[in-house]
Amino acid sequence: MTTVELDYSSDGIVQLMQTPPEQRSLAWLKNALQQAIMLELATLPPYLCGYWSVIQDTDSGKAAATAIRAIIFDEMSHLGHVCNMLTTIGGSPRLADESVLAPYPCPLPGGVRPKIYPELEVYLSGLTKDSAEMYSQIEAPEEPLAQFADEETYTSIGAFYTAIQEAFRVHQGEIKGTRQVIRSMGHHGEGNSLFAIASLADAEKAIEIIKEQGEGTDKTPDNPFPGYEGELSHYYVFREIFRGRKLKKVQETPPMWDFQGDPIPMPNAHPMGKVPKGGWANNPDTVPDATARAELDKGNMAFSKMLHSLEETWQQDKPEDADRHMGEAVGHMFALKDPAIKLMAMALPKDPQHRYGPEFRFVATP
Template sequence: MTATALNYESNRITELMEAPTEEHDEQWLKDALQQAVMLELATLPPYLCGLWSIKDPSQSPDAFATIQEIVFDEMSHMGLVCNMLTTIGGTPLLAEEKLVPKYPGPLPGGVRPELSVSLSGLTKQSLEMYSQIEKPDDPVVEAREVHKSIGAFYTAILDAFQKHQYLISGTRQVTRNMSHHGKGNEVVELTSFDDVEKAVKIIKEQGEGTAASPDNPFPGQSGEVAHFYSFREIFHGRKLIVVSEDPKEFDFQGAEIPMPEAFPMGTVPTGGWATGAPEVPDEVRQLLDTFNHHYSSMLRFIEQAWQAETPGAAAQLLNKAVGQMFQLQEPAQQLMQIPLSDGSGRTYGPEFRYVEAEA
């Protein structure tokens, strides 16, 4: 599959999930994993905007630390999915305008088409959106609803791996020690079905928990709950606790979690800030350009890392990607302190738009 055959705004995941299981062959698995890479990337920009918009992390340490850990979880998830794709001979593709997330808009591949994902500061509305991204099929608290979750997609991927274990070759595996962010957060080599099964379990349960428990089985700190429940805790302003043992019931009645004071970043419009009126100030345009160039360079280095033929070269390229990532926060937060000229009281913020490398 080539980048030109892919499009973030397609319904490819829906099509893959609707295909009969007997058609879940090698090409199905490669297509599904490429979509999964795009899916993992899509969660990072909205979560990062929420994280960076927190004015003073020391005033709301629980909320800040929770969102920060979720961001690192999602980064490791993307790395694990990239290793799943290369271990069966595929190549993750990210550095292409058609492949990067488009905001506001749905998740890639037609997942949860009723959900619009946008970029803005941390608010109750954005926390509701984060929760919907991570929502399991059968949460242990709040209303259940019929929808196809991200976890269901990963279950189908694991089933395909189980049927085609012979495809797992261990080629071009990139590793990174991120265990200080949680015992499941290392990007490790996937050279057997057992390795793949463990990786899928980490991705699913860190995001959704299990049908019986909201706990994150692979926490950074003791007592962490899965992403969906973590976002709901911040939304409700209370920790999730057991309120009944027989039958077992959970509710948000625990310790208070203060809502962080955040920069009032407005919602990035379709196509970016330059598409709106009035004219974007030069200072804002320069900061947007700086941010978008670092973001795009990061994606190119990530893509190149999983194309490298030696572990040393891959590690160097991944280090360069991390370096570009650390360059994103400063221009993002500078943008969040510049008011929009529409009198709304909102501010600018990062767009996460892909730009080609300068010749």
């Protein structure tokens, strides 16, 4: 099998998907799961920026914040499920490494959708109509149940996870149940608790959760593993915000949905600008002053410490040691919020209509 480069900017996922199924070895599966880790990590910073930017002064603001927060916790659980899948077959997740992290703005990792959706750019900004569109493109299924003529279908992240599932079926004898992290998080949603991947059924359950929370099923846009009543899968949540209308079932047989429900006003949000390539200091128009730089450094340090702690979590043989590192990671995650909120109150020096925000840059030795 072609060696897949462990680099965010490589076309690793394209190479993996082009490998014939009969050649998808155990090494292929380990490579694929590491690429999946990179995918899950890439979504968190954009969603966090959108969530922190929302001003919860209206019903639409509160609803948007609740929905995006639920999605963020789902994505964190997805990352945990993938890490468990990798360690159960003898792999070791790489998270605290600049080469596997998104250099925003950028495409999705591994060359995902380079031809059919070349315009997809993942970036950091506040919640806007454009960023809601970007979020929904990330989560889009192969065949959306509610689709307009101007929207294309394309190979989705779900198709990549299907390939991983098929490889697990071939290599199910390699599932050893080693270095598994078990954590109760059911209060965030039915599929959010981390469980041990000790069998093929466990791996398939984890993949089902990841796919269906993001894309829905081929029969319903609902999240089959909800955290609150009526929760839709991620794609349809973001599509509602973008379309400005609730998703509504418009036909029973065959079932069809469309964005013809009640209006959804775009919530008020702090006008965080788009973080330039390489961070705010890399653009002469957005160089931060000492106050903004201090908050950026706090956020970058918390992000880096979180990644180090997560990587350590899945290197532990003893559950109690894994729990300790996971607890540290959660603490660092919550430490991201304060500097982010402060930055969103600081105007850009040459564009006072927009604000700073976190840049999620990795610090190699926190």
